[in-house]
Amino acid sequence: MKKKIVIFEVEGGSDKWINGLRKDTMPIVRAFENLGWLCEVLYFRDEWKDEIYEYTKANFSGFISRINPGNLPYGEELYFETLRKLSEIGVVAISHPDEMLKLGAKDILIKLKNTAFAARDTYGYHSIKEFRKRFPFSLAQKQRVLKQNRGSTGVGIWKVEIHDDTKTFENEPLPLDTLVQCTEAQDNHMEIHTLDDFMKLCEKYMVENNSILIDMPYLERISEGELRLLLIGEKPMAVIHKKPSISEDAFSATMFSGAKYTIFQPEVYPDLIRFFEENAPQIIKQAKLKSYPILWTADFILDFDEQQKDKYVLSEINCSCVGIPEKLIGEFENSFAREVIERIESNFTLKIK
Numbered sequence: 001m002k003k004k005i006v007i008f009e010v011e012g013g014s015d016k017w018i019n020g021l022r023k024d025t026m027p028i029v030r031a032f033e034n035l036g037w038l039c040e041v042l043y044f045r046d047e048w049k050d051e052i053y054e055y056t057k058a059n060f061s062g063f064i065s066r067i068n069p070g071n072l073p074y075g076e077e078l079y080f081e082t083l084r085k086l087s088e089i090g091v092v093a094i095s096h097p098d099e100m101l102k103l104g105a106k107d108i109l110i111k112l113k114n115t116a117f118a119a120r121d122t123y124g125y126h127s128i129k130e131f132r133k134r135f136p137f138s139l140a141q142k143q144r145v146l147k148q149n150r151g152s153t154g155v156g157i158w159k160v161e162i163h164d165d166t167k168t169f170e171n172e173p174l175p176l177d178t179l180v181q182c183t184e185a186q187d188n189h190m191e192i193h194t195l196d197d198f199m200k201l202c203e204k205y206m207v208e209n210n211s212i213l214i215d216m217p218y219l220e221r222i223s224e225g226e227l228r229l230l231l232i233g234e235k236p237m238a239v240i241h242k243k244p245s246i247s248e249d250a251f252s253a254t255m256f257s258g259a260k261y262t263i264f265q266p267e268v269y270p271d272l273i274r275f276f277e278e279n280a281p282q283i284i285k286q287a288k289l290k291s292y293p294i295l296w297t298a299d300f301i302l303d304f305d306e307q308q309k310d311k312y313v314l315s316e317i318n319c320s321c322v323g324i325p326e327k328l329i330g331e332f333e334n335s336f337a338r339e340v341i342e343r344i345e346s347n348f349t350l351k352i353k
């Protein structure tokens, strides 16, 4: 076994720091070095895939993928193909494309539809026909959030509501010329479209990514903030409270939209931790995975249940490129590196048995 690991990044993207890498990447590199491992960072480009495969195969025991969905200019296909090939020859994958797709895509919300994690009425549209048929009903009653399946930083996450809120609709679909107010989580900017035009805009997410659209209720208590569990394996390491900016229309808890992040020890949120630990096995089961990713996050928004008690609703899971909050740098990356090394070593022991 080589005590060498490689980190894959991509050139460009709003998540990069002045050294061209994600800000927490060099602290991770140093954490490995402090544990006696060599850690190298490579940029992935589609045209370099074969060279990257050969070089990684020859030199490293594992890879850490740190590329946000949406940041590869020509999509994730060739990247994932390369990662799969590396994993097949025994290079330990952190994370494996299966984990990223089965857990990290928004359709996990559909897979968990019948569990304690889900909002009451959440739909997944598998075809444009289904979307066109159901969404005008769904929006007629209340505010909704539409999510593209694979994205990040709030791109393609829309809060949608009827522009003229004096209009009411019973059990009938909204007419296609109804004006709807659409706010994107990327930067909380608002656009007004006819329902027809807005649906056309969203159809592109389905066509371009050959993928489903998620339609879930707008959870008003997002104004109280989104709670992110930062996890190593099955262990919650911290709770990050992400409060949307106070400006009107703001509902986004993403970093770049101006949300405020505060970090707490898990003990500060005992109800959330208990709820998560009781139900977490469902996540693995419904995602059809064998184990928890090494580094991942689960985001929750509060709602009320039928007895008006607090209920945590899952808003998304990330395991493609989890960032380490600046305040945790200095400690967290060491725990992460130790866990990675342990996984590589146990994998190696399995192989030589």
Ligand SMILES: Nc1ncnc2c1ncn2[C@@H]1O[C@H](COP(=O)(O)OP(=O)(O)O)[C@@H](O)[C@H]1O
Binding pocket: 145, 147, 151, 152, 153, 154, 155, 157, 185, 216, 217, 218, 219, 220, 222, 226, 244, 251, 252, 253, 254, 299, 301, 315, 316
């Ligand atoms: N159902 C919802 N109700 C209210 N706000 C939501 C809902 N779903 C997402 N949001 C807001 O939109 C933001 C981005 O959505 P999210 O699903 O986390 O996508 P991304 O992967 O782009 O971060 C969240 O941080 C949250 O502030």
Ligand SMILES: [Mg+2]
Binding pocket: 153, 154, 254, 299, 316
């Ligand atoms: Mg998010």
